[in-house]
Amino acid sequence: MSALSQKHLIAIKDLQKSDIELIFQTADTFKEVLQRPIKKVPSLRDITIANLFFEDSTRTRISFELAEKRLSADTINFSASGSSVKKGETLLDTVNNILAMKVDMIVMRHSSSGAQSFLSNHIKANIINAGDGTHEHPTQGLLDGYSVREKFGSLKGLNYLIIGDIKHSRVAGSDIPLMTKMGAKVKVCGPPTLIPKYIEEMGATYEPNLKKALEWCDVANVLRIQLERMDIKFIPSLREYSIFYGVNKDLLDSIKKDITIMHPGPINRGVELNSDVADSKQSIILQQVENGVAIRMAALYLLADRG
Amino acid sequence: MKPRIILDSSKFALTIDRLCHQLIEQHQDFSQSCIIGVQPRGIFLAERIHSRLQAILRKKDINYGKLDITLYRDDFRQKGKPMTTNETDIKFPLEDKNVILVDDVLYTGRTIRAALDAMLDFGRPKDVELLVLIDRRLQRHLPIQAKYVGKVIDSITTEKVKVEWKETDGQDKVWIVSENNE
Numbered sequence: 001m002s003a004l005s006q007k008h009l010i011a012i013k014d015l016q017k018s019d020i021e022l023i024f025q026t027a028d029t030f031k032e033v034l035q036r037p038i039k040k041v042p043s044l045r046d047i048t049i050a051n052l053f054f055e056d057s058t059r060t061r062i063s064f065e066l067a068e069k070r071l072s073a074d075t076i077n078f079s080a081s082g083s084s085v086k087k088g089e090t091l092l093d094t095v096n097n098i099l100a101m102k103v104d105m106i107v108m109r110h111s112s113s114g115a116q117s118f119l120s121n122h123i124k125a126n127i128i129n130a131g132d133g134t135h136e137h138p139t140q141g142l143l144d145g146y147s148v149r150e151k152f153g154s155l156k157g158l159n160y161l162i163i164g165d166i167k168h169s170r171v172a173g174s175d176i177p178l179m180t181k182m183g184a185k186v187k188v189c190g191p192p193t194l195i196p197k198y199i200e201e202m203g204a205t206y207e208p209n210l211k212k213a214l215e216w217c218d219v220a221n222v223l224r225i226q227l228e229r230m231d232i233k234f235i236p237s238l239r240e241y242s243i244f245y246g247v248n249k250d251l252l253d254s255i256k257k258d259i260t261i262m263h264p265g266p267i268n269r270g271v272e273l274n275s276d277v278a279d280s281k282q283s284i285i286l287q288q289v290e291n292g293v294a295i296r297m298a299a300l301y302l303l304a305d306r307g
Numbered sequence: 308m309k310p311r312i313i314l315d316s317s318k319f320a321l322t323i324d325r326l327c328h329q330l331i332e333q334h335q336d337f338s339q340s341c342i343i344g345v346q347p348r349g350i351f352l353a354e355r356i357h358s359r360l361q362a363i364l365r366k367k368d369i370n371y372g373k374l375d376i377t378l379y380r381d382d383f384r385q386k387g388k389p390m391t392t393n394e395t396d397i398k399f400p401l402e403d404k405n406v407i408l409v410d411d412v413l414y415t416g417r418t419i420r421a422a423l424d425a426m427l428d429f430g431r432p433k434d435v436e437l438l439v440l441i442d443r444r445l446q447r448h449l450p451i452q453a454k455y456v457g458k459v460i461d462s463i464t465t466e467k468v469k470v471e472w473k474e475t476d477g478q479d480k481v482w483i484v485s486e487n488n489e
Binding site for chain 2: 025026028029032033036037038040041042043301305
């Protein structure tokens with residue numbers, strides 16, 4: 001039995017395959033804990049965790065908070081709006097002031113890519129990245145991988161498709177390295193303007209035609225169109241995007257095999273994903289959310305152990 | 308000092324049989340009782356007791372579960388290495404049951420303390436009894452005693468009690484080794 005190779009969880013690309021396997025195995029334990037009448041264990045009762053959200057979040061924030069509470073950790077919550085960040089305090093000052101109050105771990109989301117990595121060079125506390133700009137969202141990558149593993153038994157040899165705005169997606173940023181490290185093949189599909197030029201260096205290939213891409217895959221992860229990250233027009237209109245890259249039941253019915261559908265949320269219903277698919281049996285969207293708590297418990301538990 | 312054998316395989320089987328009959332005396336048909344093995348080493352004994360009981364009583368429905376106590380230990384983060392979790396598998400409610408907690412060696416009592424805590428998350432049992440194969444009675448840190456004991460051993464802290472199982476080690480055997488010998 002080995003420990004995690006990292007003191008922080010900042011990016012999937014820093015992790016080794018054995019780290020990912022260890023997190024998956026530990027998450028199995030916590031998944032069982034979450035089925036019990038009393039869904040709480042005392043392992044992190046001596047740990048205080050600060051959730052620093054410099055950017056909006058519903059799912060991730062609630063999921064982290066629940067994971068921390070299920071492990072008996074003490075938690076404090078911080079959001080940038082209504083804080084001294086508005087008065088011009090720097091990131092490092094804000095964090096150091098919080099750490100001065102004896103906080104052991106930091107869960108942070110920030111709109112700047114690399115903010116957590118910068119912090120990790122300056123502070124001692126363990127950091128978990130809850131999303132940094134357009135870079136990575138490692139716990140989302142882990143829970144996606146875990147949900148697929150749960151459905152198929154293993155990730156090895158699977159064909160994994162990511163559809164949509166790959167360029168601005170930190171979910172794709174974590175999913176691609178995770179899936180390739182675990183032996184799955186990754187293809188991306190979407191308008192050429194939303195595909196990064198370095199996609200092949202990330203380990204994925206590009207297929208512009210949605211139907212061809214769907215015929216290839218076992219699992220399709222449909223990403224949200226993130227209008228808030230697009231400062232210029234990358235697509236002519238949402239309607240046109242929906243016609244070419246929206247996933248609906250008619251399209252899936254025209255393909256012979258049963259494809260598993262994922263979405264990291266929040267869904268723009270009728271844009272990238274239609275309700276007749278999102279709420280169908282093929283979709284494992286709610287299982288992803290459920291597994292998110294177990295995966296985050298595993299990450300927190302294993303990092304606390306690294307001291 | 309040379310390793311000493313405490314129980315060889317024939318005595319081992321006798322001890323298991325005796326423990327089973329003691330349990331039957333107390334629990335009759337086990338309709339309100341269940342057996343919980345403590346992970347990782349306690350489950351070998353629990354499984355053996357469970358299958359022997361079912362054979363003696365000609366029953367197939369004695370409740371049996373596995374309990375992992377890793378998340379409840381009091382020495383978490385003090386050992387300098389991470390503690391792997393094991394499977395917990397209890398498919399029946401413990402509410403109002405007579406629970407027989409099973410572990411291989413009772414030593415400081417800390418494992419059992421953690422197991423009692425862990426068990427409470429599955430409900431409130433009517434009562435809890437402890438069954439162990441080996442009781443190292445001189446090294447207790449907590450006020451915990453077993454009700455059913457395979458064998459009592461007086462040993463010093465530098466000695467180690469090893470329990471081996473047919474399933475994993477080739478034969479059933481209990482022996483004492485002193486650490487400077489290893």
